[in-house]
Each structure stands twice: as structure tokens, then as C-alpha cells.
Amino acid sequence: MIRFTLNGQPAEIAPDAMLLATLRENIGATGTKAGCEIGRCGACTVLCDGAPMNACLLMGWQIEGSEITTIEGIGTLAAGAVLIRAMEIENGFQCGYCAPGVMMSLTGLLSRDPAPSDAGLEEALEGNICRCTGYHSILRGARLARKMLKDETT
């Protein structure tokens, strides 16, 4: 078995098992969603050592010793906590099924760069499909989070 860290706790995965399936089926951590299982929708986005990645493309052997943060752990990240507040205010989502992935993509970006350009925000979401919102409410939430992060530091 391969060891990794899941939201700060030790966890295990078989080397040839898909992280997404391990989370949802074995561990029962269903916050991370499955939308396509081929890396094309971003519903399964998690942070792998801080970088957004598709849990459906990560096999056990790829995450040996890595720190995986899922939506369940988003609140522990400073940028994640701000993003949550911003998305609530802007009503970023509708059905919410894409939300865990979108939130992790944006948290990964904002943790690295708290002041991305509009184009940078969009690029970070290129891999996340949302069928309900048409993305604008998500982008409004992301821009508000950027503003809140800026206001915090000034």
C-alpha cells in the first residue's frame, strides 16, 4: 500500500487504485465528486501538494508521500476560507455538484497568487465544467475573493 496524507491525516491507497475511487468508494469521503473519470470535467479536483489536480487521473503510485487536500479540508487553507465567504455572498453555484472541484481549483490558484488577473482566474477554471451557472456567478465569486484577499492585506 502507498501512504499519503489526506487533509492532514495519514491515509493509504493501492498503487494501481484511482484516488477518486479510493476517496469515494473506500474511504467514503464523498465531498470530492465524479463527473467523467477521464480528466475532462474537474469535478474531482483536489490539491496535490498545493497544486490542483484531477483525482481521477491520480493513481496511488503518483501520490506517494503527497499531501492531498480535498474539499473537506478547504477551510484549513487561508485562501479557501476567504473563497468560501465570497462564494456565499455571490451565490456562486446552483446545483453545487461542480462546487467541490471549482473551489479546489480556485483555492489552489489563490493560495499561490492571491491577486490573479481576470484571465488568470479563467485559465484556472478551464478544466472545470459547470452545467448550471454559465460560469459568471463563479467568476464573480472568484473576483470577490480576490478583492477580499487584497483588502485583508492592505
Added chain:
Amino acid sequence: MRISRPETLAEAEALIAGGGVPVAGGSGFQLEFSQGAVAPAHYVRIGHLLPMGIYREIDGLCIGAGTPLEEIRQAGLPLLSEACRDVAAPNIRRLATLGGNLAWGKGCLIPALIALDATVETREGEVNILDYLAEPKGIVLYLTLRPLARQTWRKIGLRQAFTASIIASAGAMTLERGKITAVRLAVGGGATPPQRLQTVEDWLIGQTPEAVDRDILRERLEQAISAPDCAFRSARYRKRVAAAALSAGLFGLPERHAIRPVSRPKATIPPELTELSRADGGARWHTRPDMPAKIRGELTYLTDRRSPDMLVGRILRAGRPHARILSIDTAKAEALDGVAAVVTHRDIKGLNGFGILFQDQPALCADKVRYTGDPVAAVAAVDAETAARALALIEVIYEDLPVVTSVEAALAEESPAVHERGNLVTEVIHDKGDLAAGWAEAVHVVEDTYVTPRQMHGFMETEGGWAAPEGEGLVVCVGGQHGARDRMQLSRILALPEDKLRVITSPTGGAFGGKDELTVQPALALLAQKSGRPVRLHLSRAESVEAGIKRNPMWLRMKTGCDARGRIVAQEVEVLSDSGAYASLSPGVLETAMEHVVGPYEVGNFHARGRLAYTNNGIGGAFRGFGANQMTFAIECQIDRLAEKVGLDPIAMRRLNLRRPGSPGVLGQKVAPSERLIEMLDAAGASPLWRGGETGPKEFGPKEFGAEEMRSEEIGPEEIAGVGMALNYQGNGLGTIPEDEADFALALKGGKIEARCGLDEIGQGMVASLHAAISTRLGCGRDDVSAIFGDTKRAPDSGSTTASRGGYVVWRGVEETAPGFTAALLERASELLHRPIEELAIVPGGIGEARLNQPKPVLSFAELGEIAPVQAHYAFPKSDYFKGNARFIFAFGATLARVAVNRITGALRILDLEMHTAAGPVIDMASYLGQMEGGLVQGVGFTLTEDMPMVKGRPVAKNFDTYMMPGVRDVPGTMRVTAHEGLDPGDPFGPRGAGELGIGAVTPAIANAVADAIGRWPVVTPFPPEMILDLMEAAR
């Protein structure tokens, strides 16, 4: 699977020679598996052995093969950084390596590497990239690139970003003393094999760029490129756009041809409009009650349920479009360890059929399969792997039947019958006036056939949920749109009384009509019943794509004539619709299309016929818009095309033909008051987008917090922009024929006002609307409300969550119950407080003083105790016409689009969208805005990128790699949505439906914008870029 991690390259090579498959980032394998590749038995990890990093050397740029594409993307390298941006989304770029993309052989970076004349270094030595591609040998270690002075890169895909490649082209060129001394041209990517275009390079060498004849260059390039046809794009298109891109990239853009834009005489005076945005909404903007849990990933969807004794279910699909079942043998599957139940049609005690309109769809097929996704058997096992193995052990013997692949074929005399009753499902005919007399008056005539796609709902949560024995019956929890009806259908199949069945249908991760019909419930219920244990079942995307309901493709032939002044005098319409293998709600969709056959216009003489046929092309049924948006596409384009012939501007043309408020509907039926077509036309005519024309207004879009700036989107030098508009006219409710009623109740329990409403929360904001409507009507706070919904045991039957009826159901339920409930609350408070009722009022948190301005509760809701449900039963308002299905209530709107047409690729970019709506008072602003924006963008998908081509009854797209829903780069730069909220004095019908307005008229608005830009109307959706290029050429 064996996974080895060799310590050295030599060891790795030995393992690979022994049959191991090398893997570095591993980003491409899942896609390959989904396309049918078998997972290798042995992976050899090489990522850790590969050099990483970018080095600038004298003879070029040297890049380690293990360098992630994201690092190259950020490095600002000529050509290659841009190419890496276009390969995939950032998540994948972080995983994927340069060496991996090359070794895969189909990567769209390859043309860029060829144009950079890459040298590939392996342990065997150095070779040119072309030699490597011809005979890939050894593990790639380094690539050395040799950029030239000028480079060009373009990937053409199926949407703006993160798309499969149709063709990618790369070029590089150096001039010395004004002459071309070095040039490299390459294409490849996706189905296009990588190739260097040597003959064209030879022709260019020595020429001065100014002297290069562009037409000859493009011709030579097109001849040199070898490219295939595929279901999405033709070889001709591939060659044409790659040639145009290379030519434009190295030698500049072709000249622009001026088009006469649509005239926009004088601005109209807009009606009163509410801007829908947080900045403009102020106190009307609230956080939706379901938002906090969704944002934190804390909402448990029905497919998220886990429990230790829960089995995993899977469904065996036919996998063939049309066949007779000779036998089904489940013995081996049943004998497999870990299998708890296998069910087939033999386990069905009741009616083996379902369908909202008629029950032609088997729960599990018995004698025949009619589409590839037809379910034949299902298993429940201890885990997913065992369930998958059990499926493979079920032996079904089929006898294939001829496949009915199109509506025309289905309706031909000699066609094989999909169902015994024949292939014609329904025919709808509407006539009015004297058509011959109408044509006699016609001076201008426009005739065309509009084609609309087999759009997929693409809800992010695929069909699924769980079921378990409960008491003497079952609880079945699957995302749906009408629990009570699902229960009725299940009861019929299981031969179990309805009171033994509890059906939970919320929350759902999106539905859009695609979960209105039963999906996996029959299989799941049968498995839970037979195994006596809880079972969960969640379709993979691939299974959902194959098996799920889609929008009915339609062909709308339309001939419309007007007199010299522009009055429409005659129209003939012939519609064909593909029902797929079963009826579901497809007859309703056709009926609705036909009911909108003249749009919101007065047309004295028309004849319209629509036919719906069974085929073996998947299954069709309900999808947001429900036929109306398809018909609106045709009508609203016809109007613009006639306007052009008459010489009227589009607004004047519409005004001339608009139906008079209060006049009978299309079928002669009585319709509700508060018609707002004139107001919507005025809103459009006054719109800055409409008036701004090609360049767009300087300031556009709602005010926003945190935005960099607020402006309409700019166009690039290779684009031509245009603006178009279309009217929305959408019937609400189920119509006169089906039962359309609702139960609703308000109760007080545990300190909360319980709203008991059987509708579903599918993302649209039904729960937010309940909170909002109750708080507005009663005076309590929004958080004093608790919604009980989507559960047949706890909530009453409020009808289906479809047809834009939810807003009305919520509002009317509150209106009906509020007086009784308020009285009960105040009476109770008066008893407890010993105060007269008149002195008391409901306030946020409880009961307060009636006369105070900012009342604080003197008694909390919790202190009031419990109040028994105050119930209401009511009908959705209906018209008086029963010869066919007719709507009484309509919602109105005007949709405007500013669109850029790319002169090189024929692709469209939606720059700005604007939508004015008139659907009565807005109950919850955020939800309403969300419905409009989401609907608009779903409509953008319908118009530009989404289709499910079928080949011999099999879908070509299998997953989101080729089924292209809009991504974040495909949506308009700005969207502005307004609401004209007022109703006529005395109008008793409250808010109109918002769910389907957004998608209703965006397609014709875009089509009309394209015509404004290039002078011709595209009529096939999604607009093929090739057709756009042809139209542009034809317009010259």
C-alpha cells in the same frame, strides 16, 4: 496491475523491452481506457528518471523530457509555450510531460515540435523529430528546439479551450535581406497525422513575403496537408483552416470585406427594468439557503450515500441498437462470490413498462432491445469490481435487427418497426385561415430548413442514488423531478402499493428535464428488493452518455411570406422530430414546438404539421425549452430574414407583426393577462448592446464588486462582429390536457416555519424561492423557514419540477396557506401573551408588536409550539382549449447577442449577451439571475458546440472529451439580465416561469448576430464552422 519503479534508465528499458508500458505523468491513460484501450498489466515508472528543466544552449533551447507542460507554458518560449497552453487544462498540464506528449504520438504539441525542428535525444543518440516519429525508439530524454525569427501556432478544436484537437498548425520562418531563407510548416493533432509540409516550404524559399500570393499559398498548403474526415469535422475543413491559419500567421490576415450591417433607426424608450445583480439588487440580494453546504462540499447528494452493508449495483446495457433477445443466462453471475442479486425481466412482478405519457419502455428488456443503452439485467454485489465482473458473466444471446437510423427512414413505408405499433409516434397538425389566399398576398418569401441538435443534459451529477428495504416496502432515492409520479411508475412495475414506497428525489446535481422520466430507479428498486439490502448505483459518465435521455433532434422546414409592408401573411411549417427508441415526453416536446409555431406574432394563415418517429438513436425526451426554443430559433430567424427583404429594421418588423395583447393564442385559446412583448421589444430597442453595433457599447454589463473593469468584450483583427436580437415567448405549465395540480402546506415545528412542498431542488433555487416567498408574504425572516421537499413521505405531491411551473407553485402555495397560517400563529400568540391579535404581527424570529417600525419578537417561533399544517390544493392556471394541448400562461423576453465570427476558422465567440425578461415579480433575485445566465449559456452550447452525432444507432461522443459543453472560455465576456416585474392591475396569476426563458431565444439572437456580421444566416445547429466559412464566402 504491476507497477515498477526502476532505479536506472537501463533497468527501465529492460522492463519496457519485457512488455512493460512506460509512464511518466500518466495524464493520458484514463482517456485511452475510456476509448477502449485495455489497461496494461505492467506500468514502468520513468518520471523520476527523466531530466527536467529548460536550458538555453547555443544551438537552441534544450528541454528535459520530464518537464511538466505547465512549466513550459509559463516559460514564455517561442511557439511551444502557446502550444502547451492549448494542449489541456492547467490541472492536466501539471501532470503531463513533454516527453509523454511526444511519445503518445497523437499529441497536439507535435506540429509545434516539428516547426521548431526539434532534435530528440534518447539513450540511443540524437535524431530529428520526424525520424523519431517514423520509428519511435528508446526513452526520450531531451528535446532541443531551434526557433526561427517568426513563429505561428494555432490549434483548432471543438470549442475555445480544453478541447480535442481537430487540427493544429505550426509555422516558423526567417527572412534575410527581405527574402525567406528558412521556413518550417507543420500540422497534426488528434486524428490528423503529424506532417511537415516540405513542398510548400520549398516553394516559399527565396520569395519575399510581400510577393507570396496568398491564394496560391493556401491552395498549395491544402494540397500538401493530408487530413481525415471525422464525425465532427470534414477533411476539407481541416485542410482549409490549417492552410488559412498558417498563411495568416506568417504572412498576415486577408482583407476584410465590408458587410451592410442591420439598421438600427432610433432608440426606443425602455420600460422600467430591474437590473439583476448583487450591486444593483442591494437588500434584495440574499445568500441562498442551500449555498453554504454546497460551497463546502457538505451537501450529501443521493449518490453520496454510503453505509457498511450497502451493495453496489450495475446495469447491463444492450450495447447494440436493435436486436431480438433470444436468451438471458445469469447463472454464472449469480454463482460469483460477492454477488447478492441479479435481476432481469423475469423478476418484474408488475408491468414491465414505464413512460410518463405511454408505457412503451421496458424496465428491463425481455424480448427486444431498441437502443444501445437499453437495460437487460442488473446486479448488486459487495463492491464495484465484483459487480463489473458479474456483468461480464451474464450471457445474452441476441439476433440483430436492421437499425432505424433516421426519422426519414423510420417513416418510410418499408422501414423495420422499432415498436409493433409502427414508427410514427405522433402527428400534430395546426391550421388557420386560408393559406392559398395568404400566399397570394405574399410579396417576400423566405424558406429554409432549420436543424437542431441531439443535446445532452450534461448534469454534472449523473443518474443514480440508492434504494433499500424499508418496513414492508422500499425507499428509493434517486435524483428526479417528480417523486410522486416516480412512485406511481415504480409501484406499477414492482406491483407494490404506493404506500409501501417512499421516493426521495432531492437534492439533485442538475436535471434540466433529463431526470423527469425514470432513469435507474427500476433496476435499483428491483435489486434492493431481491437482495433485501441497501444498494447504490451511480452511472459512470460514459454510461450516462449512452443511456440517458437527450433533446429530440428536430428538422423544421419553414416557409414564411409577408406583404410589401412586412405583414406576415402566410406560413407553412413541417417538423420532423427524432423520438429515439421510446416516447417518454417526446410527444409533449413536439406539441409544445407546434404550439409556438408562429411565435408571438399574428399570422392569419398557416399550416403546420409535425411528426415524431421512433428510431434506434438513443432516447429523446424533455429538455429545458421543451421544443419551444427550437421553434423560436426558426421563427425569429425568419422574421429577421423577411425584415431584410422588406427593408425594415428587426424591431420595426416585429412591432408590425406582434400579437395584440388579449387576443387568442396560437391555437385560438384564451391566454393570461400581463403580456409584455411590446415592453420587451422596447427594452431591446433601447439596449446599449443593440445600439452599439459591431464595436459594442463602451460600458456594458452590471456593476460588480472586485471586477477589473466593466466593458463589452473587444474583438480581434481576425474577427468580424455583429449584433442580433430575438424575442422570447414561452408557454408555462403542462398545458390543458395533462393534470397539473399541486399540494402545499405550511406548519410550525421546532421553531421553524415548515414549507412542505413536493417540488425538487435541482439547482434552480426552489428552496431559496420558498424561503423568499414565505418571508415576503408572512413577514418572518428567511431563516425562519425550513423547507421539506423532494420526499414523498414528508412532503405533499406538488406536481413536477418542470415546465417553468415551480415559481408559480411556490408562490400560489404560499398565497393560499398564508392567511390561515398567519391567523393560527397570531391566535396562538394572543393566547400565550394575553394580548389582542390586532396588536401582534409576524416578524423575523417570531411574533412582535404590530405597530413598531422595527419589530423585535416578543415571542419566538419556538415558544409558539407546534401548529398543524395548513394545507392547500390548487391547479396550475389552464386555458379553455382542449382539442390539443394549449398553454394559458406565457413568459416573455428579449435576448440580444454580440458575436464575433473568426474569418480564419469560422468559429464564433459570444462577446456579450443581454437578456430582458418579463416573468412577473422576481421571487429570489440570485436564483432568477442564475436561471437566466445558466439557461443562456446552455443555449450557447446548443448553438455552437453541443451535439451527439449517431452512426448506425451508436453515439459518436462517449464522454466529455468529445461532447463539448461550454467551458469557462466559451461563455460571453459580459452578461446583463434585467427583469420587468410588474403585472397588469388585478392579474391574479403571480410570478411566471423563469426556468426556460434563458435558453429560449439565445440561438436566434446569435444567428441574427452572425447575419449582421457576415450577411447570411446559419440554419444548422450547432453552427458548423465550415458552414460559417462557406456562408462568408457566398456573401462576398
